[in-house]
Amino acid sequence: MDRGAEPLTESYFYILLCLYRGPNHGYGIMRQTLALSEGHVRIGSGTMYGATGNMMKKGWIEECPVQEADRRRLYRLTEAGRQALLDEIDRLRHLTAAADSMMIEREEKCGIKRRAM
Amino acid sequence: MRNKKTRYVMYPAWEYRREIEDLNALSDKGWQLEKGGCFHSVFYRDESVRYRYALDYDQHIDDPARYRDTFAEQGWQFVSDTFNGWHFFRKKYDPALPPEEYDIYTDEQSVQDMASRWSRLGYVFGTVELICAALDLFALLRHPSMTGVFVSLACLLLGVVILVGAWRIRRQETAGRSRKSMRWCFGVVLALLALGLVFGLIRFEATSYSEYVYDPDQGPWTWEMSVPMPDYYTLDAEVKTDANVEITVTDKRGSVLARMGGGQDLQARETMFLLPGRYDVTVRYDPDTPEGTAGAFRFEVD
Numbered sequence: 001m002d003r004g005a006e007p008l009t010e011s012y013f014y015i016l017l018c019l020y021r022g023p024n025h026g027y028g029i030m031r032q033t034l035a036l037s038e039g040h041v042r043i044g045s046g047t048m049y050g051a052t053g054n055m056m057k058k059g060w061i062e063e064c065p066v067q068e069a070d071r072r073r074l075y076r077l078t079e080a081g082r083q084a085l086l087d088e089i090d091r092l093r094h095l096t097a098a099a100d101s102m103m104i105e106r107e108e109k110c111g112i113k114r115r116a117m
Numbered sequence: 118m119r120n121k122k123t124r125y126v127m128y129p130a131w132e133y134r135r136e137i138e139d140l141n142a143l144s145d146k147g148w149q150l151e152k153g154g155c156f157h158s159v160f161y162r163d164e165s166v167r168y169r170y171a172l173d174y175d176q177h178i179d180d181p182a183r184y185r186d187t188f189a190e191q192g193w194q195f196v197s198d199t200f201n202g203w204h205f206f207r208k209k210y211d212p213a214l215p216p217e218e219y220d221i222y223t224d225e226q227s228v229q230d231m232a233s234r235w236s237r238l239g240y241v242f243g244t245v246e247l248i249c250a251a252l253d254l255f256a257l258l259r260h261p262s263m264t265g266v267f268v269s270l271a272c273l274l275l276g277v278v279i280l281v282g283a284w285r286i287r288r289q290e291t292a293g294r295s296r297k298s299m300r301w302c303f304g305v306v307l308a309l310l311a312l313g314l315v316f317g318l319i320r321f322e323a324t325s326y327s328e329y330v331y332d333p334d335q336g337p338w339t340w341e342m343s344v345p346m347p348d349y350y351t352l353d354a355e356v357k358t359d360a361n362v363e364i365t366v367t368d369k370r371g372s373v374l375a376r377m378g379g380g381q382d383l384q385a386r387e388t389m390f391l392l393p394g395r396y397d398v399t400v401r402y403d404p405d406t407p408e409g410t411a412g413a414f415r416f417e418v419d
Contacts, residue, residue, distance in 0.1 A: 009224055009226045010224060011223070011224045011226070025190060026186075026187050026190045026191070027190040027191055030190075030191065041223075042217050042218075042223045043223055043224075044191070044220045044221040044222055044223040044227075045171075045187050045188040045190070045193055045206075045221045046171075046173050046188075046221035046222045046227060046231065047221070047222050047223045047224055047227040048187050048191075049183070049184055049187040049188070050227050050230055050231075051227070053179060053180070053183075063183075072186065073183055073186055073187065073190075
């Protein structure tokens, strides 16, 4: 994992995560993100345009050819994008693992009951 | 009843949220935006629908078709854009939907990106204004004038207001607060520019240029000059004669305000502060100099 890489914003993370399931268009990504985040993360049109544009420049996603009649833009994940997503998941796992070990240690030491998540 | 109206309202860039609020309020009253602009906007009457508006700033859109398609996917209709990179969108209002449905930027990063696009331009423009103000002030020291004072102050204030605006739009979280002072400053800048323009126009009227042939045998020659407003005026004299001449500026009470001359082929500038009124510019031939004949002189008041 590239430890020097910047952490992804929630919008970037969810866009990559949604495309991990297969090609999707902006509106589909927005709806899926809303569902996956249980309504906490919404991706507006301006954010979507900027994020997809930046990720295309980085080579993480690309546009799929679509039929002329369909104005919706279909995006798919590239290998570089898949790797960026997996790296971010690793980073998040590492963070939560560190947090968990600290919590458990404190619970055992002080007898504090962990708050339900 | 009118079906169209034009609204002449100027919003500074850092008050784009207020512009959105105003557009939404007008839509609720049945006035729908047809064309948004920096200096005026055109509306048409349609009470059957209510819209919520969004404003985006991007001067260099990489892929305009993809840009509009991305907005269209989420139900945004493109309304119009301005020459300087503002884009107006609207979406039909549904009271059942949460307010976040009408946000086009939904994370801090993208809000900051949008804000920094404008603030970069603001920093450049504001700095240029301050440089202009410094140059104006430098020119003012050499050639004092009331117009120069207004223009310098306007440039200085405009530069400061734009720089503060650029800083505020970047710090988006504070952009919605205590904006009255900014509006006040913006008003002062416009007032100073207007005053400078008025003073400049009046001064332009007062500027005169004359060329005469002076005959020393006819005694002193006097030109009555009218001053419309208090300001610094410069008498720029150029005399070509074979005799010494003296030029004086006197008020109607006979007080000498400026005196130039003595030599032949005289070229002189004299700056003086004059109150509104009438003044005499007198050219007098010096009889003590060797035989003089006719000469020509020119003077300009600026």
